[in-house]
Amino acid sequence: MPPFTPSVRPALLLLLAASVAACAPAAGGGVDTPASPAPGPAPGPAPAPTLPPAPWTGARLSASAVPAVYRAQWTRAANRATCALVAPRALGEGAGAIPRAATYSGGWAVAYDRPGQRGAFGVAGSGTTADGASYAWPDTLRWADGSSAGYGLEGGTGPSHLAYLQIAGQGCLYNVWSRLGRAHLVALLSELRFVE
Template sequence: MHHLPATAAALASLLLVTACDRAPPQASATSTADAPPTPTAPAPEPLPVAISSPTASFLPPAERLILSQWRKAENRAHCAPLHFRDTAGAKGTPRAARFSGGWAIAWDQPGRRSAFGLAGVALLPDDNAPAKDHRARLTGQWPMMRGLQRLPQPAFAGYGLEGAAPYLAENPEGYGLNSLAYVRVGGQTCTYNVWSRLGRAHLEALLENLTLLDTG
């Protein structure tokens, strides 16, 4: 039997002990296998689909504009929206007009701003007076007066040239001038304005075509 030299035997023994003490590598506490899954952002919820009101969608542009302005007006509870069944053959582009505290719509024509329109003006101190008092007031204020049978009664209008002036003898139809009417409608507290720069006959036709809009 051959014996290793002492130095060689010692070296072999040292290598054997070192190999036995060397443990296999342990998995890190943060290794990919043991780590919790990375949280992901939740999928965004679908945006709500806008559903337009069928009533609003199919209204003519002028009616939609009148209703939108009326809904923002301070006097909306006492001044229901009016519109024209027919604009008496006059064409124009409707737009919102400014009436403090109330609502207004004007129709513009090429080369003629605010050719005609209507407004529900802000409440005045005497607007709560009885209808007979308003009829007497408008009769005394305006050169012309007429009842409006198609509107809730009592309904009437005093009218003439702007400023409550009479039509001129040399221009009885008011061509090129601003014809204006103050209108009272049964069940409403405000005084409405209706105007036309297209002549007296056009203003009278607008008055006869006034109607209350459905606000439902």
């Protein structure tokens, strides 16, 4: 093979330089990658869940629609000015139980007895103020009017299920309880209405 002559070398160098230039990335380029999407607006806070209307914001019960013991107990209560009378519109699985006066210091209460089961369930407007109630309940219900109920097994072990109910605009802590189970307690809460 003949040695390269001086005239061939510059042509070879130009060819080599052109090949390198063709393979080199464009200025400011680099390896081709898919373009990143343009940043969008930062996500805002998740919308608050829509709360159900409170049962007691519905039509009030007439005094004749609830057992007379409710009004008798409430009329004697020391807290009646700050603790409106509420009663369940229906008793669900407790239908047929007999209401009677129950004792709640400073407040009012009505308990229901069933055959062989005294105080099977009931409702009370306790003498305790709603703002003084603090207990870590395992379950909570909230309503659109700002009311809330914490509930669970009474004393953590039962047998009754108990709810501490705070009704917006009322100064007392309502207690609702049931020995018929959690579902019955929740049903009682959903049936509570103010009484005329």
